[in-house]
Amino acid sequence: MEDKSKEARRRQIEDAAYKMLGEKGYAGTSMQGIARAAKASNETLYNWYGDKKGLMAALIARNTDTVRDTLSSHINADPLDRLAHLGPTLLAMVLGSRAVALNRAAAADPSGDLGRALARGGRETVAPMVTALMTDSPLRGQPDRLTQLYLTLLIGDLQIRRATGAMEPPTQEFCTTRAAEALDMLKRLAT
Numbered sequence: 001m002e003d004k005s006k007e008a009r010r011r012q013i014e015d016a017a018y019k020m021l022g023e024k025g026y027a028g029t030s031m032q033g034i035a036r037a038a039k040a041s042n043e044t045l046y047n048w049y050g051d052k053k054g055l056m057a058a059l060i061a062r063n064t065d066t067v068r069d070t071l072s073s074h075i076n077a078d079p080l081d082r083l084a085h086l087g088p089t090l091l092a093m094v095l096g097s098r099a100v101a102l103n104r105a106a107a108a109d110p111s112g113d114l115g116r117a118l119a120r121g122g123r124e125t126v127a128p129m130v131t132a133l134m135t136d137s138p139l140r141g142q143p144d145r146l147t148q149l150y151l152t153l154l155i156g157d158l159q160i161r162r163a164t165g166a167m168e169p170p171t172q173e174f175c176t177t178r179a180a181e182a183l184d185m186l187k188r189l190a191t
Contacts, residue, residue: 013038013045014059018101026105026114031055056114059102060121066093067126079137080183083130087154087179088172090126094155095162095170103163127151139190146190153182 016038020029031052035042049055070089074082093099099122106114127147134143134150141149158178161167170178 009040009044010048013040013048013055014062017055017059018098021101021105026056026109029105053113053117056102056117057121059098060118063093063096063098063102064121064125067129071129079133080139080187083133083137083150084180084183086130086133087183088175091154091158091175091179092170092172094122094159095167095175097169099159100162103159107163123151139187141190146186149189150182150186153185154179 013034017029017034020033020037024033029052031045031049032042034040034055035045045055049058067086067090070086071082074085077085102114102118106118109115130150131143131147134141134146137146139146158167158170162169
């Protein structure tokens with residue numbers, strides 16, 4: 001029971017953090033404000049996350065966990081099938097409201113702290129997972145370069161378009177179709 005309660009509490013805190021990021025940006029978001037909005041104690045936030053940077057890293061990690069979970073749930077599939085399952089999940093995650101809030105806040109953060117945390121916890125975490133699939137796949141080419149090509153085909157400028165408001169949230173059908181097209185183009189280019 002305690003684990004469910006703690007998880008529910010974490011979600012409340014994270015929801016409050018995302019709301020505050022959206023309203024006040026990274027610079028205007030404080031641990032005290034998040035604690036107040038989540039009806040949690042400052043002590044709880046500092047014990048669980050350390051500081052604001054730690055909380056942001058936890059938000060990013062939770063998003064990245066969706067990618068890791070998808071890969072884990074298809075562990076016995078061949079690498080290209082795993083990539084086919086990963087694509088829609090990855091695209092939905094990077095274009096989702098939480099990633100958009102983090103990207104907008106990072107873009108407005110003059111210190112660059114949040115942007116660096118996003119790079120570490122996002123692309124620098126996900127790209128090696130994709131590269132491992134490329135290494136084990138029948139595709140020809142350097143795995144790192146295949147990863148970069150795949151991510152470009154899959155995401156392109158969609159993430160910035162979402163962050164700037166030029167694109168509405170995508171449907172699951174859009175993510176599934178776009179991911180299938182990206183993988184098909186990659187196969188054509190690398191076989």
